[in-house]
């Protein structure tokens with residue numbers, strides 16, 4: 636069983652006519668976007684808000700009408716993946732490098748449904764290195780300031796050169812060990828000049844759709 640596919644496809648139950656829908660990035664939400672594309676062809680009326688250039692291209696190929704953040708103030712529902720999630724509905728995101736746009740979209744979403752396979756649901760965040768998007772300007776200085784918080788940030792590379800985000804920035808992957816106070820770390824990181832955004836999503840997700848290898852899908856709602 637493809638647990639990511641199960642979760643992604645299940646999540647489209649939350650999509651209704653006339654919604655503005657945040658379209659996340661990654662290999663799990665891919666399955667949701669594919670299904671949404673199919674439903675749009677059958678007459679579903681939605682407008683999508685893409686969280687990356689990759690998702691924008693996919694949505695265009697599928698004929699999903701899109702709208703940009705410049706012309707909306709609120710999104711009805713966002714479906715997105717995660718690299719880790721805990722029972723507090725706190726997330727680490729940004730494994731695909733789209734964390735800034737993902738967080739901006741999530742921040743104006745009335746509801747955020749997170750789709751993942753069972754391996755992503757963990758007791759404590761932090762095994763997955765936390766992605767932090769930083770400006771290219773002065774990036775070594777920013778890295779030193781983040782290291783002082785107690786981690787060894789690694790500049791993300793792609794094909795042996797620095798990975799550049801859709802926004803023209805770098806990403807540092809930061810191993811902090813177990814993150815027991817995600818809210819505090821989120822705020823501390825974002826206070827560092829040069830940090831554009833970090834991959835901790837706190838108080839954003841309210842629904843988790845978790846696909847299991849045995850074919851079962853769990854849905855958790857934040858109370």
Ligand SMILES: O=C(CO)[C@H](O)[C@H](O)COP(=O)(O)O
Pocket residue numbers: 659660661662663664715716717718727728729730731732733734737
């Ligand atoms: O945050 C993300 C991209 O920036 C993704 O949602 C996250 O990396 C999970 O991806 P996948 O569903 O491919 O495992």
